[in-house]
Each structure stands twice: as structure tokens, then as C-alpha cells.
Amino acid sequence: xxxxxxxxxxxxxxxxxxxxxxxxxxxxxxxxxxxxxxxxxxxxxxxxxxxxxxxxxxxxxxxxxxxxxxxxxxxxxxxxxxxxxxxxxxxxxxxxxxxxxxxxxxxxxxxxxxxxxxxxxxxxxxxxxxxxxxxxxxxxxxxxxxxxxxxxxxxxxxxxxxxxxxxxxxxxxxxxxxxxxxxxxxxxxxxxxxxxxxxxxxxxxxxxxxxxxxxxxxxxxxxxxxxxxxxxxxxxxxxxxxxxxxxxxxxxxxxxxxxxxxxxxxxxxxxxxxxxxxxxxxxxxxxxxxxxxxxxxxxxxxxxxxxxxxxxxxxxxxxxxxxxxxxxxxxxxxxxxxxxxxxxxxxxxxxxxxxxxxxxxxxxxxxxxxxxxxxxxxxxxxxxxxxxxxxxxxxxxxxxxxxxxxxxxxxxxxxxxxxxxxxxxxxxxxxxxxxxxxxxxxxxxxxxxxxxxxxxxxxxxxxxxxxxxxxxxxxxxxxxxxxxxxxxxxxxxxxxxxxxxxxxxxxxxxxxxxxxxxxxxxxxxxxxxxxxxxxxxxxxxxxxxxxxxxxxxxxxxxxxxxxxxxxxxxxxxxxxxxxxxxxxxxxxxxxxxxxxxxxxxxxxxxxxxxxxxxxxxxxxxxxxxxxxxxxxxxxxxxxxxxxxxxxxxxxxxxxxxxxxxxxxxxxxxxxxxxxxxxxxxxxxxxxxxxxxxxxxxxxxxxxxxxxxxxxxxxxxxxxxxxxxxxxxxxxxxxxxxxxxxx
Numbered sequence: 001x002x003x004x005x006x007x008x009x010x011x012x013x014x015x016x017x018x019x020x021x022x023x024x025x026x027x028x029x030x031x032x033x034x035x036x037x038x039x040x041x042x043x044x045x046x047x048x049x050x051x052x053x054x055x056x057x058x059x060x061x062x063x064x065x066x067x068x069x070x071x072x073x074x075x076x077x078x079x080x081x082x083x084x085x086x087x088x089x090x091x092x093x094x095x096x097x098x099x100x101x102x103x104x105x106x107x108x109x110x111x112x113x114x115x116x117x118x119x120x121x122x123x124x125x126x127x128x129x130x131x132x133x134x135x136x137x138x139x140x141x142x143x144x145x146x147x148x149x150x151x152x153x154x155x156x157x158x159x160x161x162x163x164x165x166x167x168x169x170x171x172x173x174x175x176x177x178x179x180x181x182x183x184x185x186x187x188x189x190x191x192x193x194x195x196x197x198x199x200x201x202x203x204x205x206x207x208x209x210x211x212x213x214x215x216x217x218x219x220x221x222x223x224x225x226x227x228x229x230x231x232x233x234x235x236x237x238x239x240x241x242x243x244x245x246x247x248x249x250x251x252x253x254x255x256x257x258x259x260x261x262x263x264x265x266x267x268x269x270x271x272x273x274x275x276x277x278x279x280x281x282x283x284x285x286x287x288x289x290x291x292x293x294x295x296x297x298x299x300x301x302x303x304x305x306x307x308x309x310x311x312x313x314x315x316x317x318x319x320x321x322x323x324x325x326x327x328x329x330x331x332x333x334x335x336x337x338x339x340x341x342x343x344x345x346x347x348x349x350x351x352x353x354x355x356x357x358x359x360x361x362x363x364x365x366x367x368x369x370x371x372x373x374x375x376x377x378x379x380x381x382x383x384x385x386x387x388x389x390x391x392x393x394x395x396x397x398x399x400x401x402x403x404x405x406x407x408x409x410x411x412x413x414x415x416x417x418x419x420x421x422x423x424x425x426x427x428x429x430x431x432x433x434x435x436x437x438x439x440x441x442x443x444x445x446x447x448x449x450x451x452x453x454x455x456x457x458x459x460x461x462x463x464x465x466x467x468x469x470x471x472x473x474x475x476x477x478x479x480x481x482x483x484x485x486x487x488x489x490x491x492x493x494x495x496x497x498x499x500x501x502x503x504x505x506x507x508x509x510x511x512x513x514x515x516x517x518x519x520x521x522x523x524x525x526x527x528x529x530x531x532x533x534x535x536x537x538x539x540x541x542x543x544x545x546x547x548x549x550x551x552x553x554x555x556x557x558x559x560x561x562x563x564x565x566x567x568x569x570x571x572x573x574x575x576x577x578x579x580x581x582x583x584x585x586x587x588x589x590x591x592x593x594x595x596x597x598x599x600x601x602x603x604x605x606x607x608x609x610x611x612x613x614x615x616x617x618x619x620x621x622x623x624x625x626x627x628x629x630x631x632x633x634x635x636x637x638x639x640x641x642x643x644x645x646x647x648x649x650x651x652x653x654x655x656x657x658x659x660x661x662x663x664x665x666x667x668x669x670x671x672x673x674x675x676x677x678x679x680x681x682x683x684x685x686x687x688x689x690x691x692x693x694x695x696x697x698x699x700x701x702x703x704x705x706x707x708x709x710x711x712x713x714x715x716x717x718x719x720x721x722x723x724x725x726x727x728x729x730x731x732x733x734x735x736x737x738x739x740x741x742x
Contacts, residue, residue: 001031001149001151001152002028002031002032002147002149002151002152002153002154002178003151003152003180005027005028005031006027007019007176007178011175011176011177011178011181012173012174012175012176013158013173013174013175013176014171014172014173015170015171015172015173016171021158021160021166021167021172021173021174022049022050022167022168022257024156024174024176025050025053025167026050026052026053026257026260027053028053028147028154029050029053029054029056029057029062030053030056030057030060031149032057032060032062032147032148032149033060033061033062033063033148033149033150034062034063034064034065034146034147034148035057035062035063035064035065035145035146035147035148036065036066036145036146036194036195036198036202037064037065037066037067037068037144037145037162038066038067038140038142038143038144038145038194038197038198038201039066039067039068039069039140039142039143039161039162040068040069040139040140040141040142040143040161041068041069041071041161041162041163041166042066042068042072042076042129042161042162042163043073043076043161043162043163043164044073044075044076044079044110044114044118045110045163045164046162046163046164046166046167047107047114047118048107048108048109048110048114048164049164049167049168050107050167051104051105051107051108052104052260052261052264053260054107055100055101055103055104055107055264056100056264056267058094058103058117058121058126059094059095059097059100059103061126062126063125063126063127063128064121064126064127064128065127065128065129065130065198065202066128066129066130066162067130067132067140067198067201067202068129068130068131068132068140068162069131069132069133069139069140069141070131070132070133070139070140070212070216070217070218071139071217071218072131072217072218075115076129077214077217078115079115079118079119079122079129080122080129080131080214081213081214082214090120091106091113091116091117091120093106093117094117094120094121095280096280097271097276097280098271098272098276098352100267100268100271101264101268103117104264128202130201130202130204130211131211131212131216131217132201132206132209132210132211132212133209133210133212133216134208134209134210135208135209135210140209142157143157143158143159143160143161143174144156144157144194145157145174146191146194146195146198152178152179152180153179153191154176154177154178154179155176155177155179155187155190155191155194156174156175156176156177157174157175158172158173158174158175159172159173159174160172160173160174177190177191179191272352273352273354274352275319275320275323275329275351275352275353275382276320276351276352277317277320277351278313278347278350278351283313283314283317284310286309286314286466286468287310287313287314287317289466290303290305290314290317290318290465290466291314291317291318291321293465293466294318294436294465294466297459297460297465298459299409299433299434299435300433300434300435300436300458300459300460300465301435301436301437301458301459301460301464301465301466302415302436302437302438302439302442302454302458302460302464302465302466303315303436303437303438303439303464303465303466303467303468304439304440304441304442304462304463304464304466304467304468305438305440305466305467305468306440306468306469306470306472306473306479306662306666307440307470307479307662307663307665307666307667307669307670308473308478308479308666308669308670308671309468309473309478309479311413311438311439311440312343312344312347312413312438313347314438314466315333315411315413315436315438316347316348316351316353318409318436319331319351319353319384319409319411320351322409322434323382326380327380328380328381328382329353329382329383329384329409330376330382330383330384330404330405330407330408330409331384331385331408331409331410331411332384332385332387332401332404332408332409332410332411332432333384333385333386333387333411333413334387334388334389334392334410334411334412334413334417334418334423335386335387335388335389335413335414336388336389336413336414336417337388338360338361338362338388339616339617340388340413341358341360341386341387341388342617344386344413345358345386348384348386353382353384354382354383355372355381355382355383355384356383356384356385356386357369357372357383357384357385357386358385358386358387359385359386359387359388359391359392359397360387360388360390360391361388361390361391366396366400369385369400370400373400373403373404376405377405389417389423392423392426393421393422393423393425393426398426398429402429402431404431404432406431406432406433407432407433407434408432408434409432409434409435409436410430410432410434410435410436411435411436411438412435412436412437412438413438413439414438414439415437415438415439415442415454415458416439416441416442416443416444416450416454418437418453418454418457419444419447419449419450419451419453419454420444420447420450424450424453427453427457430457435457435458435459436458437454437457437458437460440470440662440663440666441662441663442454442462442464443462470662470665470666470669470716471715471716474669474716478671479666479669479670479671480668480669480670480671480672480675480677480678481677481678481718482665482668482669482677482678482679482680482716482717482718483677483678483679483680483717483718483719483722484680484682484713484714484716484717484719484722484723485679485680485681485682485719485722485726486682486684486710486713486714486723486726486727487543487547487681487682487683487684487726488684488685488686488726488727488730489537489539489540489543489683489684489685490537490539490685490687491533491534491537491539491685491687492537492538492539495533495537495538496687498533499530499533499534499687500687500689502526502529502530502533503530503689503698503699505526506523506526506527506530506698507698509522509523510698512697512698534685534706535566535567535653536566536589537566537685540566540652540683540685541592541593541596543683544563544593544596544650544652544683545596545599545600547650547681548596548597548600548650549600551648551679551681552600552601555648557604557629558597558600558601558604558629558630558648559626559629559647560623560626560629560645560646560647560648560675561629561630561631561646561647561648561649561650562630562631562633562643562646562648562649562650562667562668563593563594563597563630563631563632563633563649563650563652564633564634564649564650564651564652564653564664565589565590565593565594565632565633565634565652565653566589566593566634566652566653567586567589567634567653586634589634590608590610590632590633590634593632593652594606594608594632597630597632604629604630605627605628605629605630606628606629606630606631606632607619607622607623607628607630607631607632608631608632608633609631609632609633610633610634619631620643623643623645623646624643624644624645625645626645631643634653643667643668643670644670644671644672644675645672645674645675646667646668646670646678647668647675647677647678647679648668648678648679648680648681649664649665649667649668649678649679649680649681650680650681650682650683651664651680651681651682651683652683661709661712661713662712665680665713668680677718680713680717682709682710682713684706684707684710684727685706686703686706686707686730687699688730688733699734700734700735700736703730703734703736704734704736707727707736710723710727
């Protein structure tokens, strides 16, 4: 703030004193929001000289307005009147405070980037330079300024123009008047008179002046040799050209400038080591709302947010808000896979979080966690632990975990994993008070015990502390619009016979009044067997090939395609959470589907993406840049894997689990600059039960559940009518309505 600057006792800055004019500008620029100057001469060379202060002024959203005379260099004339220096892309160093040192270098060098920066400011009304000429004879020759920091103002006047020579070489002086010091009334009168006059000048409303166009300026640097014959005042405004920074320091106020440079470097180091939101615009409104809702719920809750809406950033912003309050951050983030450890670590780095410890079967972590855990007991030490669910529940990690201070934030990514297996067993022992659950689909289907456990742990239940639906994300343009095409697939005679043999047995356990099965271990086994028949339906493969050929003809390629292959032995999403092709049956299925992709055209590059795949990061990278056209997978593309370039997805696995199909849909709907629309094909197996048989009602309920994903997909797709056309016969047969009954 201006009040905290040390001013000369006499309030006069003079080139020959310990308070030179350069010091004045270097002191005030980092503190102010606006600077209005009425000058005799202006040169953008002054901005180069004041690079340290100007960089901070610009990043503080500072606005510089200048009224000057007609003696303008040719380069500065281009800046004032033309857009020839404007870069198509906004210079990020203007708004990103982590690039403050880059902005300083840009301003020092005065090359193309320098003019790009100033031109951007000009386009956004943050740099306004208005050349004027008094009517009659003479030139504009005032040297007056007004600086404002949002609370206080400084009025100053003297002999100094805003040029390189005036700041460094000439004998100049300025007198300052402070609106909080003695003589306030007089100062305020000066400020008021100047402001009224300046507004008229900058807005071209002062009747005593002519407002000049480019062809009316004195472009005195067209030939440097001419400068020897120019009037002394004009030479005063020439651009300062420095052969080196060393020469500048030795010649011009090296002590003062080096001191300011040291302060600047300290500020840069602080910026680089301080956590921050990764985007200069700050968190979006919904991310602020999520944080506030979490706080209101005593720092507990679930963020039920659609894939692609920024769950990770929303959670890390909660950590950031805690840091702003306490000056320290501590968090444990639990993730389903090792790949997600790397993704979370990358996001943490974007927030500028340090001391990130990753815990999995592939990392050596105990010494690091022990060190920070111990250090945090004696000093305010910040750290973040990212751990897989598989490692989280193990005794080795729990021994360290129990020693963490209870104000550490626990973030559970894909939080439905908290309700099952050995992880659920440790929930009652977790002592951390601050808890965030993240998932597009927090609910565990057919697992009320697991759901209740999760809800109790996070002290939250539907509709949850914060929810952000996929429909809302699509409406706001944060996810790609998509077309959805369901394809009915029939069971062959052998599959149909086996399917209905199981159905006949299941009838003994079916309650037609409630539409549910009685609880019995036999039911689980039978349902799983029947589900495997649906998953492995032989007719899926020829239908899949038909879709591939059709898309290849329409698109001319199969680039950016994801294929979800049917799972064989373990089709249930919740039973098999390690996402791997475990047996020969699964391996045989993925090989068959991968081969069909290759058979479409020899030029197509297809790659399997499984838990056993080597260089998985490179596979995803090659897919993103188009070196790999198609990825085939069973489950490895479900949770958290980022493939925004994907444009086409074919779901060959029949799943009634909402979480699985919602996650898979989310993979293909992420935005990418080169993606216009996403296409999803879905193979749907719906056996027809004979209406004369006793299990028609049972099958109707099964079909109804099978079509849940179809309803969910079609409701958000831009081609909803195609779903009705494809399913009309089945819907009529089972007396179902996509809008109401499902």
C-alpha cells in the first residue's frame, strides 16, 4: 500500500539525492492499481527501465493512462494506433503470477514479446496513450501524475517525463502530495482538479486541445542519425538502449536497482513455493460452493460430480482454502490405481503443493512419510500422501497413518471403494476428522451395507453435500455432446436354452409381489452364471464388426476409438476390482475383439490396454496424439484414466452397474480442442421370455434393469429418437416406457 512506502522528508524526489525519481516509480508501481500521467514526452523505453515495478503493476491488473505530446517514436506510434504487434494468443505471463519473472524479462528486452504484452494491455483498456497538441501554437509539456492503490492517492508534479533518459540520465525532480498527510485539503483539491482535467483529455473532450492521429506525429527515430540535429527536449524522449544489464547497473543507480531486484527475487521465490489455484481466474463458482457446503457440514461430505467436472481440482481447492487459513496443508488422498497416483501427483504439482509422498507396491515411501510425520509434530510442515486403496488398509501404512494429526484432510477418490473389502474394515479406526469423498457414482449397487458404511463415515447421504450432474455439465459445455446408438443383440439357440434353464431355477427364489429375489447364496451364483451368458453372447462379435466397418466407411479411419470388450469369467464390476484379464477366457475374448479391429484395415494401429500392459502411460500418450488408433480394454479404462481425445466408443460388455457405464461414458465425453462430437455404440442383449411361461414378469424386471443405462444414455444424447427406433419392439413386448417405467 502507498501508506507504507518511505518518502523523502521534503516530499521531493531529485536525481542527485538519495531519493531519485527511479526510486519513486519502483516503490509505487508494485502497490498501485492506476497511474495517470500528463506528460511532455513519453517513451516505452521507460517501461523497460522500470521492468521490475511494471511487471508487478501489470499483474496487479494495473491500468496506465498517458496523455503526451506529438513527439512519438515510430515503434510507439505503431503501439498506440495499430494492432500489428498483437499476438493471437493472450500472453499468459500477464495474468499468471507464477510467471512474474518471465514478464519482467519480457519488459526488459523490448522485443516482439514486449509489444505483444503492451498491445494486449491496450486492447483491454489497461494501457491508453493519447497524443495531444494545444490549439494554436506550442506543445503539451506538463509533467503531472496521479497514482491510486485502491484506498489512497498520490499527486505529483515536476520536471520529469516518463522516458528512459528522464528516469536515469537527466537532472530531474518531482514533488509529491499524499492524500493522508498534512495539507490534505490542498492535496485533495489538486487531485480533483487534475482528475477532472485528465478525464477530459483522455476522453478527447477538452476543447483547448487537438487529438492527433498517427500521421500527425513526429516520428523521430526513423533514422537514428537525425537525432543529432533534434531539439534537446525531443532527444530527451528517445528510447533507452542498453547493451547489457551489467552496463546498466554500473552506470545507473546500481545500489538502488540491485536492492529492488533482490526484493523482486525474494517475491518470485515466495510465489514459486506458495500453494495457489492453478488458474489465474481462480476456482469456479461451483467449486467455491462445494467448499462452502463441505465446511457447513463440519468438514465432511461427498462430492457427487460427473466425470469431467473437475472433482480433483474441487477437492484440492478445499486443501488450498485450509492452507490460506492455517498456513499449512496436510492431506491423505486414496486412489484405486497406480495410474491415478501419477495423475493426482500431477494435479498437486499444479497447485504448487510440495512434499508429495506416493504410496503403492511400486514405491519406497516409509522413510519419507516417517520424516514428515515426525517433523509436523514440532513445526508447521506441509505434505500430501497419495496412496492406493490396496496399500491403504495394510498394516505397514496404517502404522504411519495412525500417527497423523487428526486435522489432516482425507480425500477418497472413487469413494465407492471405501464400502467394500478390507478398506471398509478399517473405516471405524480412521481418526482424521476432515473427510471428502469423490465419485460420479457414490452408490454401490446391491450393497446397502457398504452404502450405509460410506454414508456414516462421511456423514452424508443423497443428494450429498455437493452434486454436479452430467446433464448440467453438458448444458454448460464442459463435456462433449454425443450421439448414442444402442444395438440389440440376440442369444443363439444354445445360449438361450442355457439362459432359460437358469431362469427356471431362479423362479423359485423370485417374489413377484416385490419384483426381487429372496436372499440366498444360490441366487448370487445363478445370477452370475446368467450374466456371463449375456456378457459373452456370440452374436456380439459380428455386430461389433458391422459397427466397425460402418464407422470406418463414414470416418475414413478409426482414430481415437475405445473398445470395451466383454469380460468372461468375472463380468461383475464389484467382484473383480483389480481390473485385469485374469484367466485364459478373458484373454481369448480381448484377443478376438482386437483381431477384428485389425481386420478392418491393415493401416489401423490397435493396442490392448490391460493391467498387464507395459508402458501404459506411453500407450495413452500415443493414443492421444494419434500414433495408436484404437484401444481395446476390459476395465482398465474405467476409473480415472484420462483419454480426452477419444471420439468413438463401442461398449461390447453388457453391464447393469450404473457406476461402470457412467464412468465409461465419462471417458469419451471429456473435451478436447479437436473434438467436435463423441459417438457411442452400445451392444444390448435382451432375451425374449415367452409370455406363456411363468417367468415373464421376472424377465421383464431383468430387461428393465438392463435398459437403465440405455435410458440414461439416450436421455442426454442429441439423437434420442434413434434409441426409440431401435428398442421399439422390445419396449412394446415387455410393456416398458423409456420415459416413465425406467
